[in-house]
Amino acid sequence: MAQPKDFGFGEEQLMLKDSARRFMEDKAPINALRAATKGTEDPYLGDERSGHYDQDVWKEMIELGWTALAVPEEAGGVGMNLVTAVAVAEELGRAAMPSPLTMTLLSTFVLREAGTPEANQWLERIAGGLSMTLAVHGKDNFLELDSTNVTAAGGQLNGTSWYVQDIQKVEAVLVAAKDGDSVKLYCVELGADGISMQHDRIVDLTRDQGRISFDGTTADKVADSGVEVLEAAMPALLTLISADTAGACEWLLQATANYAKVRTQFDRPIGFFQAVKHPIVNMMINADETRSLVYAAACTCDTEPEKAELAARLAKSSASDTGEFCANRATQLHGGIGFTWEHDVQIYHKRVMHSQQLFGDGVWQRARAADLL
Numbered sequence: 001m002a003q004p005k006d007f008g009f010g011e012e013q014l015m016l017k018d019s020a021r022r023f024m025e026d027k028a029p030i031n032a033l034r035a036a037t038k039g040t041e042d043p044y045l046g047d048e049r050s051g052h053y054d055q056d057v058w059k060e061m062i063e064l065g066w067t068a069l070a071v072p073e074e075a076g077g078v079g080m081n082l083v084t085a086v087a088v089a090e091e092l093g094r095a096a097m098p099s100p101l102t103m104t105l106l107s108t109f110v111l112r113e114a115g116t117p118e119a120n121q122w123l124e125r126i127a128g129g130l131s132m133t134l135a136v137h138g139k140d141n142f143l144e145l146d147s148t149n150v151t152a153a154g155g156q157l158n159g160t161s162w163y164v165q166d167i168q169k170v171e172a173v174l175v176a177a178k179d180g181d182s183v184k185l186y187c188v189e190l191g192a193d194g195i196s197m198q199h200d201r202i203v204d205l206t207r208d209q210g211r212i213s214f215d216g217t218t219a220d221k222v223a224d225s226g227v228e229v230l231e232a233a234m235p236a237l238l239t240l241i242s243a244d245t246a247g248a249c250e251w252l253l254q255a256t257a258n259y260a261k262v263r264t265q266f267d268r269p270i271g272f273f274q275a276v277k278h279p280i281v282n283m284m285i286n287a288d289e290t291r292s293l294v295y296a297a298a299c300t301c302d303t304e305p306e307k308a309e310l311a312a313r314l315a316k317s318s319a320s321d322t323g324e325f326c327a328n329r330a331t332q333l334h335g336g337i338g339f340t341w342e343h344d345v346q347i348y349h350k351r352v353m354h355s356q357q358l359f360g361d362g363v364w365q366r367a368r369a370a371d372l373l
Contacts, residue, residue, distance in 0.1 A: 001282040002303070003296075003298070003299050003300065003303050003304065005301065006083065007083060007295040007296060007298065007299035007351070008083045008299050008302060008303070009083055009087070009295060009299075012347050013083060013084050013087045014087075015178070015372045016084060016087055016088065017087040017088070017090070017091060019264070020087070020088050020091040020092075021091050021094070021095075021161060021328055021329045021363070022090070023060075023064070024062055024094070024097055025095070027054065027057050027095075027097075027198045029057075029095055029096065029097045029098060030095075030096060030344055030347060031182070032052075032054055033052060033096070033098055033205060033206060033347070036050075036052040037049055037052055037205050039101065041205070041341055043201040043202060043203050044201060044207045045187045046299075048199065048201075048309050048310075049201075049205075049208070050168060050208075051098075051166060051167065051168025051169045051199075051207075052098050052205075053098040053099050053100065053169050054098075057099070058099060058100065058101075058131075060128075061099070061101055061212055062129035065078055066088060066101060066109075067104055067126055067127060067128075067129055067130070067131070067358055068126070068127035068128075068331065069084060069085055069088065069105070070082070070084075070085045070105060070108045070109060070112070071108055071112075071124075071126055071127040071282035072112065072120075073123045074120070075120045075123035075132060075138045076123070076124045076126040076127040076128070076338070077123065077126075078156045078371035081298075081302040082109075082236055082239060082240075082298040082300055083111075083295065083298040084297075084300075085105055085240065086239060086240060086243040086294060086298040087243075087245050088101075088105075089102060089105065089240045089243035089247070090244070090246055090247040090250075090291075090294070091244040091247055092244055092247065093243065093244035093245060093246065093247030093248040093251075093355075094244065094247035094248065094250055094251050095247075095251075096206050096251070096344075096347055096348055096351055097206070098169075098171045098205075098206045098207065098319065099169070099295035100131035100132075100133070101131075101165050102240065102241075102244060103131075103132065103133035103134065103165050103166045103169075103170060103365075104126060104130075104131050104133070104168075104170070105240055106133075106134055106236075106237050106240055106241075107126070107133060107134055107174050108123065108126055108132075109130040109233045109236040109237065109240075110134065110174055110185070110229060110230065110233040110237075111123050111126070111174065111222065113230075113232040113233040114185060114222050114223035114229050114234070116222055116223060118187075118220055118221060118222045119187075119218075119223065120206075121133070122172075122174075122185060122187045122220070122222060125172075129312075130153045130171055130172055131168050131169065131170040131171050131172070132170055132171070132173065132174060132187070133164055133165055133167065133169075133170045133171040133172075133173055133174070134147060134164070134165070134173070134174050134211050135150075135164045135174065135175045135176070136161070136162035136174070136175070136176035137161065137162050137163045137164075137176075137362040138161075138162060138229060139160070139162045142162060142163055143359070143360050143364060145226075145230045145231060145234075146176075146178075146183050146227050147176060148161065148175075148176040148178060148183060148260075148323075149161070149162070150175055150176065150177040150178065150214060151177055151178050151179070152177035152178065152179040152184055152186065152219075152221075155218055155219065155220075155221065156194075156214060156216050156217060156218055156219070157175060157177055157186060157188070157217045157219050158214055158216060158217075158220075159163065159177070159213070159214060160211050160212065160213045160214070161173075161176075161211065161212045161213075161214075162211050163200075163209060163211075164209065164210055164211065164212055165207060165209055165358070166207055166208055166209075167197055167199070167209065167210035168199065168208045168210070169208065171189060171190060171191075171192065172187060172188065172190060173187070173188060174186070174187050174222070175188060175212075175214075175219060176226050176230065177219075177226075182224070182225070182226070182227075183226035183227050184221055184223060184224055184225075184226045185221070185223040185226045185230075186219035186220060186221050186222065186231060187219060187220050187222050188217060188218070188219035188220065190212075190339070192217050192218065192219070193216075193217065193218070194213075194214055194215040194216045194217035195212060195213070195214060195215075195217055196213045196215070197210050197211065197212055197213070198210055198211045198213070198260055202354065203350045203353070203354070204350045204351050204352050204353075205350060205351075206345055206350075207289060207351070207354060209351070218327065222322065225231040225295075226333060232334060234305050234307035234309065234312070234359070235297065235300075235301050235305075235309050235311070235312035235313075236301055236308075236312070236317040237359060238297070238312040238313060238315065238316040238359055238365075239285075239294060239297045239298050239301060239312050239315055239316075240320070241316065241319070241355055241358050241359060242290065242293075242294045242312075242315045242319035243294050243298075244351075244355055245290070245319040245320070245323040245352050245355045246287065246290045246294050246319060247272070247292045248323065248326075248348050248351055248352050248355075249286070249290060249319075249322055249326040250291075250300045250348075251348055252283070252325060252326045252327060252329075252330040252345065252348050252352075253280070253283045253284055253287050253330075255330065255334075255344070255345065256280055256283065256329065256330045256333050256334065257271070257280055259333070259334055260276050260277075260280060260333065262371075263335070265327050276333055279329045280329070280333070282325070282329070283325070283326045283329055283330070286318075286321075286322040286325055286326065287322060287326060289318055289322070290315070290319050293311075293314055293315040293318045293319075294315045294319065296311055296315070297311040297312045297314070297315040300312075309372060310369055310372045313365040313366075313369040313372070314365070316359065316360070316362070316365045317362040317365035317366050317369065319355070319356075320355075320356040320362035320365065321362045323352030323353070323355060323356055324352070324353065324356060326352070327345075327348065327352050327353065328349075329337035329348040330345050330348070330349070331345055331346070331349055
């Protein structure tokens with residue numbers, strides 16, 4: 001199936017993207033984030049940070065149908081494609097929105113690939129507003145899909161899952177667990193017996209991360225072939241994370257360009273000087289490249305799944321490198337204020353650097369992409 005015009009981004013996607021942008025601008029998540037995390041800015045010496053997000057805003061997202069966006073119609077969802085989900089994910093990154101929505105979308109695409117009756121039951125709950133994250137990594141070699149340190153026997157889980165994103169924001173987890181020689185997928189609510197959590201100290205103020213330990217925890221099996229399901233879902237996961245970074249880079253670009261117009265030096269706006277002008281142009285070029293690759297990858301997932309992995313890894317490679325470049329240039333070109341807690345640049349800088357490591361940075365993605373050529 002050939003790709004449609006404009007990556008399948010049509011009137012419906014544009015309306016959703018615009019409404020998402022207005023919604024997030026109206027909620028001003030950065031202001032709420034600063035108030036909620038005051039005193040915890042230093043992840044190592046400050047007070048322990050709670051996983052901040054506005055629960056009233058989250059309820060509004062549910063009412064808007066965003067949790068049901070990618071859930072198939074037969075499971076009670078809207079059944080939209082990845083391009084549509086990417087449009088929302090990009091706006092989440094542009095607003096640096098602390099929310100369980102991104103990880104819920106990722107979990108949705110994994111459950112879609114599982115395709116079992118049990119997975120559909122959990123999809124129905126996500127469509128109804130259940131938030132979920134992925135608990136699929138082991139402590140070592142965590143980028144490998146069979147790295148989990150959790151074991152399963154008789155429907156009960158034991159062991160620890162590492163590097164779980166937004167662990168303090170969600171209600172349920174999708175767990176990869178070894179059962180004999182195979183990896184299987186399970187879903188369980190975080191309030192279940194035998195679950196304990198430890199929180200990691202990370203620099204990203206908009207997210208939280210931690211470990212989940214299971215001790216005889218009863219869980220619902222949703223897939224027998226866990227590695228195969230995760231492999232099939234990986235292009236969507238990489239694309240959604242890349243979309244978040246693309247949105248953040250757009251904010252960094254616009255904020256830096258606007259600052260260069262008003263900050264003066266030698267009686268001229270600093271944007272007059274080539275040493276400032278040229279890096280901003282490079283930011284724009286890189287951000288546009290990343291966005292194009294992200295939507296190309298999303299469209300490929302929707303229309304040419306046999307080519308999806310390569311397209312998604314190229315998108316994540318670009319997003320990882322562009323995020324680092326734009327954050328670095330934005331911080332430097334904002335001068336002294338860019339290196340302080342006073343400006344929002346540091347919030348976006350940390351978000352894109354955290355996203356860079358999720359599911360592998362640019363070097364990792366290029367190595368995996370080379371294997372596909």
